[in-house]
Amino acid sequence: MTLPNKNGRFGDYGGKFVPETLMTALAELEAAYRRFKGQTAFKRELDDLRRRFAGRPTPLYFAERLTRLAGGARIYLKREDLCHTGAHKINNTLGQGLLAARMGKKRIIAETGAGQHGVATATIAALLDKTCDVYMGEEDVERQRLNLFRMELLGARVKIVKLGSRTLKDAMNEAIRDWVTNVQDTYYLIGSTAGPHPYPEMVRDFQSVIGCETKKQCRQLMGKLPDYLVACVGGGSNALGLWHQFLKDKKTKLIGVEAGGRGQAAGEHCSTLSKGRPGILHGSLSYLLQDRRGQVLPTHSVSAGLDYPGVGPEHSYLKDSGRAQYVSVNDKEALRAFRLLAKTEGIIPALESAHAVAYAVRLARKLDKRKVIIVNLSGRGDKDVEQMFSKGR
Amino acid sequence: MSILKEVFQHLAEQGRTAFMPYITAGDPDAATSWRLLEILADQGADVVELGVPFTDPLADGPDNQKAAMRALRRPVGLVDTLRLAEKAKRQLGLPIVLFSYYNSIYSYGLDKFRNICRQGYLAGLVVPDLPFEESAPLKKVLTGSGVDLVQFISPTTPAGRRRKIAAAAQGFIYYVSLTGVTGRRQALAVGLRRQVEEIRRIAGLPVAVGFGISNPAHAGRVACFADGVIVGSALVSLVEKFGRGKKLYNAFSALAGRMARAVHGARNSELPVSPKF
Numbered sequence: 001m002t003l004p005n006k007n008g009r010f011g012d013y014g015g016k017f018v019p020e021t022l023m024t025a026l027a028e029l030e031a032a033y034r035r036f037k038g039q040t041a042f043k044r045e046l047d048d049l050r051r052r053f054a055g056r057p058t059p060l061y062f063a064e065r066l067t068r069l070a071g072g073a074r075i076y077l078k079r080e081d082l083c084h085t086g087a088h089k090i091n092n093t094l095g096q097g098l099l100a101a102r103m104g105k106k107r108i109i110a111e112t113g114a115g116q117h118g119v120a121t122a123t124i125a126a127l128l129d130k131t132c133d134v135y136m137g138e139e140d141v142e143r144q145r146l147n148l149f150r151m152e153l154l155g156a157r158v159k160i161v162k163l164g165s166r167t168l169k170d171a172m173n174e175a176i177r178d179w180v181t182n183v184q185d186t187y188y189l190i191g192s193t194a195g196p197h198p199y200p201e202m203v204r205d206f207q208s209v210i211g212c213e214t215k216k217q218c219r220q221l222m223g224k225l226p227d228y229l230v231a232c233v234g235g236g237s238n239a240l241g242l243w244h245q246f247l248k249d250k251k252t253k254l255i256g257v258e259a260g261g262r263g264q265a266a267g268e269h270c271s272t273l274s275k276g277r278p279g280i281l282h283g284s285l286s287y288l289l290q291d292r293r294g295q296v297l298p299t300h301s302v303s304a305g306l307d308y309p310g311v312g313p314e315h316s317y318l319k320d321s322g323r324a325q326y327v328s329v330n331d332k333e334a335l336r337a338f339r340l341l342a343k344t345e346g347i348i349p350a351l352e353s354a355h356a357v358a359y360a361v362r363l364a365r366k367l368d369k370r371k372v373i374i375v376n377l378s379g380r381g382d383k384d385v386e387q388m389f390s391k392g393r
Numbered sequence: 394m395s396i397l398k399e400v401f402q403h404l405a406e407q408g409r410t411a412f413m414p415y416i417t418a419g420d421p422d423a424a425t426s427w428r429l430l431e432i433l434a435d436q437g438a439d440v441v442e443l444g445v446p447f448t449d450p451l452a453d454g455p456d457n458q459k460a461a462m463r464a465l466r467r468p469v470g471l472v473d474t475l476r477l478a479e480k481a482k483r484q485l486g487l488p489i490v491l492f493s494y495y496n497s498i499y500s501y502g503l504d505k506f507r508n509i510c511r512q513g514y515l516a517g518l519v520v521p522d523l524p525f526e527e528s529a530p531l532k533k534v535l536t537g538s539g540v541d542l543v544q545f546i547s548p549t550t551p552a553g554r555r556r557k558i559a560a561a562a563q564g565f566i567y568y569v570s571l572t573g574v575t576g577r578r579q580a581l582a583v584g585l586r587r588q589v590e591e592i593r594r595i596a597g598l599p600v601a602v603g604f605g606i607s608n609p610a611h612a613g614r615v616a617c618f619a620d621g622v623i624v625g626s627a628l629v630s631l632v633e634k635f636g637r638g639k640k641l642y643n644a645f646s647a648l649a650g651r652m653a654r655a656v657h658g659a660r661n662s663e664l665p666v667s668p669k670f
Binding site: 007015016017018019020021022023024025163164169170173176177180181182183184278279280281282283285288290291292293294295296 | 447448449450451452454455458459462465468469470471472494495496497498499500501521522523524526527544545546547548549550551554558569572573574
């Protein structure tokens, strides 16, 4: 059975925990999604944009020097960093953008952490001639200033969120408040597999092009399925995008890498699945970093895109069912992997993706040379260069 | 009979509309909240909506967000709010409706929450991020407790859905006067009266109107046709302005009093209205 069920549940997780004002909008969105997703014209247009605009399919690349350095399993990189706008986020915004246009919405809003989803949303809004407002936390603006300029160049207005934690969590709160207010003419383009139903399902589906291509490329390149699929998890869309086509291939192990931040203490990390417990945030029931009173905890990660106290509900389900395993990589290891991949392969990864690279190297060392690990290199590191530079070489 | 049913029935017999102020518990501290509750009781509040401070109040505008942030400078949550609620019921006789985001209750544990509800001091629950499709587990917990789970209807709720919500509703219907978050607005929504009358007809329950009612003039106008008038941000913003102490109490008392008189006096200036329950 494919999940979620008709109530938007992955096991116990998911659902629609939103103010009444949004319930009708969610029902309309779901109806539109069901209507268009199988429609030939929609699929053709999306496919065309994926190829000619976003640059798909992306390569599955054998990281030979990295593999030699790790000295174990073979490491392949799924090169989402080569997508137009620099990350996998465009896969989702193309799909939802086309949907918004078919629903007749004039305005698109989004939340963004690292700015990659904001840029991808601003891009599709420019392409489809829609007004676009992107919410971004003040702290994220400071560390990802370049992406703010990119969004503005693309014609979007960036609304800087100064309340609360001033990161992705509060950007999403503000985007939801905007949507509640302007629900009649506004499309809310959520960037991850989080939020109320049908977003977790829809975003996963639009991202699953990653796994579809990967499966085909595996057959061509190695004639077998991979042993491990490793991806970083913030909200979790690049991981689910890679994994979805492999969920039934039980021999392929799925590993999600969360941000371990500066340490184990509350507020120092974003290891939601490793250290959280189920709760409700941003419209769905899922694992959540919270204190014993149910207050959402502050988080820290060197990468703005993983700096989030929640996680998509499907990940909570995959964790409880044991189908996927979740591990943590801290700031230091991620920064080391960031430099390592640049020097060994000539690829500067996004700090988010560097978490997955770090774990893949750790894992490869322990494995036989015949094993295959695929890392979702979900984004490129151009946006992080300034931050790295100011940290000192 | 539930506390809310009794309150609204009593008011209906008098031909009065309920004045239903909102404050956030612990804003800026528990002692101040207690004083504000005493003032509300003095000024004739019929029901008080007491907010549980939460880190991510996504249905709230800036005034109530800031109130939650002020309260959260100390580690507070559901339990602290319940302590205030119980005291307000026992010492002031105020019917208390708890306004809580679902995570505060979920995290506390639904089974433990059942015991709280059986203690009899809560009149109702308002959970802004719990639409009726998701409300079955909480409703089950409340069964037989006398605590009503209040349902929302908003301007975007279509007719068929309104009927479904009305069928599941208890206590009163919370009508959100506009699409948006809580907070002060310049003007009231257009067509409010017609909406309220239609909802009352299909629900057979009192209809309280909230969101955007910003001053005594708004309150008085809505009170002419609604069964309850909910005022939050306008009162809460005084805490931001005056902090704590005498200045706050005086300003709060003055505004609450004007609001209460506007609400309670509204129907006297018109022909008597007999709300149908």
